[in-house]
Amino acid sequence: MIPACTHIIDDDEAIRDALQWLFKTRGVACRAWPGGEAFVDAWQPGWRGCIVLDIRMAGMSGLECFDTLLARGCTLPVIFITGHGDVPMAVSALKKGAFHFIEKPFNDHDLVDLVEKALAADAEHQRAAASRETIEARLAPLTSREREVMNLILEGKYNKVIADELSISMRTVEAHRSRIFDKMEVRSAVELAQQLTILRD
Secondary structure (H helix, E strand, C coil): CCCCEEEEECCCHHHHHHHHHHHHHCCCCEEEECCHHHHHHHCCCCCCEEEEEECCCCCCCHHHHHHHHHHCCCCCCEEEEECHHHHHHHHHHHHCCCCEEEECCCCHHHHHHHHHHHHHHHHHHHHHHHHHHHHHHHHCCCCHHHHHHHHHHHCCCCHHHHHHHHCCCHHHHHHHHHHHHHHHCCCCHHHHHHHHHHHHC
8 A cells, every 4th residue: 555645735845845844843754746737647546645735826726736636536635725815715625625724824733733634534534445345345246136135134124024025935035144144244234234334424
């Protein structure tokens, strides 16, 4: 897995240098980019971490960079850095899913705290995505009949009721239940329901 990194995107070299120094002194891995174009060109779907993005930049603006990344499926949390006059734009970005915004001049500790929260949010997002992939992989080999039986199990119905509804024998229902539990790697209907709840979250 690619290590998490905080990406600083700002066309002001002095700001980039200051933020790199700040993050490194706090043990936060980081990388600086001179503008949105450079980052968008380099970005890979497997990257983990977060983005600290200036709203006003020469060339591609922070908002344009954000919109482009969203369109490409980037899920990295984005913290906007903004001057006072940019607050309405930052609020608009929040409505599109930005993680947070912080106004200049900002307190160093506040920014690092925000970055650490963003990194934790990305890590949790990745864990949840991995769990969903695992469950979907377990669901894939279920036959259509096993899915029917599984849905009735999740409705809390007993084997006899399931057998009557599907016009099959109880022994067949028991066999389906056993195979469903094996494929889903669960020991009970409760565990099965808990797994499938993750897919709905």
